[in-house]
Structure formats: structure tokens, C-alpha cells
Amino acid sequence: MATATLSAKKRTQAGKGVARKLRGAAQIPGIIYGHNREPQMLALDGRELDRLLDRVSAETTVVELDIEGATARTLIREIQRHPFKRQILHVDFLELVAGEKVTVNVPVVLVGTPAGVRAAGGVLDQIMRELQVEVDPANIPNHIDVDVSGLDVNTSLHVSDIKVPEGVEVLDDADATVCVVTPPRVEAEAAAAAEGAEAPAEPELIRKAKAEEGAEEA
Numbered sequence: 001m002a003t004a005t006l007s008a009k010k011r012t013q014a015g016k017g018v019a020r021k022l023r024g025a026a027q028i029p030g031i032i033y034g035h036n037r038e039p040q041m042l043a044l045d046g047r048e049l050d051r052l053l054d055r056v057s058a059e060t061t062v063v064e065l066d067i068e069g070a071t072a073r074t075l076i077r078e079i080q081r082h083p084f085k086r087q088i089l090h091v092d093f094l095e096l097v098a099g100e101k102v103t104v105n106v107p108v109v110l111v112g113t114p115a116g117v118r119a120a121g122g123v124l125d126q127i128m129r130e131l132q133v134e135v136d137p138a139n140i141p142n143h144i145d146v147d148v149s150g151l152d153v154n155t156s157l158h159v160s161d162i163k164v165p166e167g168v169e170v171l172d173d174a175d176a177t178v179c180v181v182t183p184p185r186v187e188a189e190a191a192a193a194a195e196g197a198e199a200p201a202e203p204e205l206i207r208k209a210k211a212e213e214g215a216e217e218a
Contacts, residue, residue, distance in 0.1 A: 007045065012041065029042070106168075120152075
């Protein structure tokens with residue numbers, strides 16, 4: 001489990017105008033909520049937040065939020081960004097409760113070189129890059145390693161094949177494909193070209209216009 005710290009201040013005013021003023025002062029509006037507390041609006045230091053997000057994975061990092069001297073263990077639940085500038089507009093924090101599991105997306109890291117890549121020049125395609133899991137916040141893995149060294153060409157790994165740490169429950173469909181080794185690109189293209197060449201050409205149907213047919217018959 002990765003942890004980080006971040007400071008925040010309480011705020012009482014809301015609205016687009018207030019949010020614009022905060023961002024103009026290099027602050028980011030936010031909110032913290034949870035089962036055991038009333039939602040509290042926050043103001044975050046924009047530079048401190050940027051530095052934090054540059055070095056951690058937001059979805060799997062427990063953020064110890066210092067709110068004017070009171071500490072709350074949280075997860076970042078949503079980051080709203082400007083559609084073009086990528087500027088952070090708002091951040092939602094979920095306060096964690098001891099013993100209460102949370103649902104998070106954990107990155108999937110493929111480990112090793114598949115046999116089909118080494119021996120046959122196949123290509124490894126990763127279909128799923130994250131797994132949705134339910135886990136106690138204290139046991140959130142930074143990532144889940146998946147050994148792909150045994151995969152041959154035209155073989156795949158599914159969610160049900162992945163071994164996850166104890167206490168982690170995967171919520172994705174067990175039959176979903178995580179990765180697959182496909183034939184070499186050149187070989188696949190050659191096979192497709194050969195298949196096209198073998199297909200019989202359609203005979204060209206030549207018909208005279210009805211007017212011409214009538215003229216000849218007359």
C-alpha cells in the first residue's frame with residue numbers, strides 16, 4: 001500500500017465564482033465525504049497537489065489529508081480536469097473507515113517474455129490494463145503482476161488465471177481476456193493476402209440496356 005500526505009483548508013463558500021477565484025490563487029477546490037462525516041468543502045494548494053499526483057498513482061494511494069491540524073485517511077475518488085488544458089478543476093476525497101473495504105482499480109503489470117514471442121515471433125497484446133478489486137485500504141496493492149512467460153502463439157490469459165494477494169477480491173468478469181499472444185504481423189498479413197488471392201473472381205455480368213434490347217428485337 002502506498003501512502004502520501006497532503007494539506008488542505010476548510011472552505012464555506014461554493015459556486016463557480018468561488019472556484020474561479022481559488023484557481024486564480026493557485027488553489028484547487030475539493031471536497032471530502034464518507035459514511036461517518038458530513039461532506040466538507042476544501043481548498044488545496046495546487047502546486048502541492050500537482051507534485052503529489054506526479055509521483056503516486058491516485059487510485060491506489062492512501063492520502064493522509066491534513067485539514068487544519070486534523071488528519072483523515074482518504075482515497076482520491078475523482079479528479080475533474082479541464083477538457084483541453086488538463087488543468088485540475090476539482091478533487092473528491094473519500095474518507096476511509098477502519099475495517100471497511102473499498103473498490104479500486106489496480107494496474108496490471110505483465111511480467112516476462114511469452115514463449116510464443118521468443119520462439120515464434122508472436123506479438124503480446126495487453127487487453128486489460130487494470131483490474132477492479134475490493135480490498136481493505138490497508139492492503140491495496142500498488143499493482144498486480146501477471147506472469148506471461150508460458151504463453152504460446154494464439155493463447156491468452158483470463159481474469160480467472162490471475163493470482164491476487166490474500167484479501168483482494170477481483171470484481172471483473174472471470175472470463176475477460178487480460179492478454180493474448182497473436183501470430184507475427186507479417187505472417188498474419190501474408191495469410192490474409194493468400195486467402196484473398198485464392199478467392200475466385202466474380203464473373204462480370206454484362207447486360208444491355210432494355211432500350212437497346214428492344215431495338216435489336218425490333
